Amino acid sequence: MKLIGPFKQVVTLANLPLRGKLTDDQLEIIADGGIVVDNNVIQKIGNFATLKAENPNIEIELIEGEQVILPAFVDSHTHICFGGNRANDFAMRNAGKTYLEIAESGGGIWSSVQHTRNASEEELLNTLLERINFLINLGITTIEVKSGYGLDVENELKMLRIIKKAQESTKATLVPTCLSAHLKPRDFEGSNPEYLEYILTEILPKVKEEKLANRVDIFIEKSAFQPEESKEFLLKTKGLGFEITVHADQFTPGSSRIAVEVGAKSADHLEATIDEDIDFLAQSDTVATALPGASLGLGEKFTPARKLLDAGAIVAIASDWNPGSAPMGNLITQASILATFQKLTTAEVLAGMTFRAAFALNLEDRGVLEPGKKADFVTFKTNNFQNVLYNQGSLKAENVFINGIKI
Ligand code: NIG
Ligand code: FE
Numbered sequence: 001m002k003l004i005g006p007f008k009q010v011v012t013l014a015n016l017p018l019r020g021k022l023t024d025d026q027l028e029i030i031a032d033g034g035i036v037v038d039n040n041v042i043q044k045i046g047n048f049a050t051l052k053a054e055n056p057n058i059e060i061e062l063i064e065g066e067q068v069i070l071p072a073f074v075d076s077h078t079h080i081c082f083g084g085n086r087a088n089d090f091a092m093r094n095a096g097k098t099y100l101e102i103a104e105s106g107g108g109i110w111s112s113v114q115h116t117r118n119a120s121e122e123e124l125l126n127t128l129l130e131r132i133n134f135l136i137n138l139g140i141t142t143i144e145v146k147s148g149y150g151l152d153v154e155n156e157l158k159m160l161r162i163i164k165k166a167q168e169s170t171k172a173t174l175v176p177t178c179l180s181a182h183l184k185p186r187d188f189e190g191s192n193p194e195y196l197e198y199i200l201t202e203i204l205p206k207v208k209e210e211k212l213a214n215r216v217d218i219f220i221e222k223s224a225f226q227p228e229e230s231k232e233f234l235l236k237t238k239g240l241g242f243e244i245t246v247h248a249d250q251f252t253p254g255s256s257r258i259a260v261e262v263g264a265k266s267a268d269h270l271e272a273t274i275d276e277d278i279d280f281l282a283q284s285d286t287v288a289t290a291l292p293g294a295s296l297g298l299g300e301k302f303t304p305a306r307k308l309l310d311a312g313a314i315v316a317i318a319s320d321w322n323p324g325s326a327p328m329g330n331l332i333t334q335a336s337i338l339a340t341f342q343k344l345t346t347a348e349v350l351a352g353m354t355f356r357a358a359f360a361l362n363l364e365d366r367g368v369l370e371p372g373k374k375a376d377f378v379t380f381k382t383n384n385f386q387n388v389l390y391n392q393g394s395l396k397a398e399n400v401f402i403n404g405i406k407i
Helices: 048-054 089-093 101-105 110-119 121-138 153-168 192-209 227-239 254-259 275-282 292-298 303-312 330-341 346-352 355-360
Strands: 001-009 029-038 041-047 059-062 066-069 073-075 141-144 174-183 215-219 243-248 267-269 287-290 315-316 376-378 398-402
Touching: 001 048, 041 048, 073 330, 073 355, 101 275, 110 153, 110 376, 121 141, 121 153, 121 215, 121 330, 121 398, 153 174, 153 192, 174 192, 192 227, 215 227, 227 243, 227 254, 227 292, 243 254, 254 267, 254 275, 275 303, 287 303, 287 355, 292 330, 303 315, 303 330, 315 330, 315 346, 315 355, 330 346
Parallel strands: 001 059, 001 066, 073 141, 141 174, 174 215, 215 243, 243 267, 267 287, 287 315
Antiparallel strands: 001 029, 029 041, 066 376, 376 398
């Protein structure tokens, strides 16, 4: 057992609703606070001097200088296991080339598939761990990681095994997701429904057998999988016992409705979601995940997070870090920019990167500073927590704690 502190401000994010809009006066801020940790878990939070007086013999981990502490962040949507780089796609897009022109000149998702298939396991593992460390340094300690650049049995399993192996080398929590339904690969001889059937019969049973993931994702879009075939696929994956998440409404509306209908844990992207579907999402337990990194990477509009929150949806914010549409990877910068364009309160942004994102991953043991929760925290050297978003990512995390231990 130890007492960590003192902190100028402890931003607990406790006692906030899971869904809907938040005002900043709902935030609980403990001045001159401390946190008692034991066995990876928060035991008590309160005034540092009082906690010290109550436990005169407690070990103290002293915090130097003025710092604020928040729950560590959760990135609930990433594609950070990949080979190669798509800087040329980015440059071509900015030079006005179309999706088709980029694909024809060797870019797009298919190029990342080829680079990922050709990469050695060691190279994929090392670059994945580098990206994980980048995220940890931002204060993110729970990271979802998708497959989806293998697109056949051998290479999808290769990706998921590497993600599993990365878990042995990092203290962050990795949440693997099988995204074999990212795109029908060019070398698959058959239709979309046949490829989805191949995933169901050839890939998912092995994923289950080796316990590589218990979540399945699909990209529903004109250029990827169509609504009806996707719905059938999702219901079958659910039948196999997987949790579901969906890449929905990125360019074309309609698929968030399917995500809700099949009981997906989250519908992510939603840049093109229409008003009726915003209400449909808001009345469900499917988390609406905004991915501002993809809007910034593609020059597309932002997810209507303001409308979603006003309608009562559970809104999370994630990085979508991937080599194509979202190469930045800095969730704090992205969330802060989303806030200025969508007019989100600080409370809404912090909730979207913590307990609301954790809910999308079925991890309700974290994302809030309160007794009983996992002791994952991030501190910043400042006397005002508002500076975290105000500095748009340039105020670096000072310390990151996982299970109560500074890393
Ligand atoms: O979430 N939309 C589909 N999938 C990714 C992009 C992947 C890629 O371009 O490599 C996304 O934006
Ligand atoms: Fe994505």
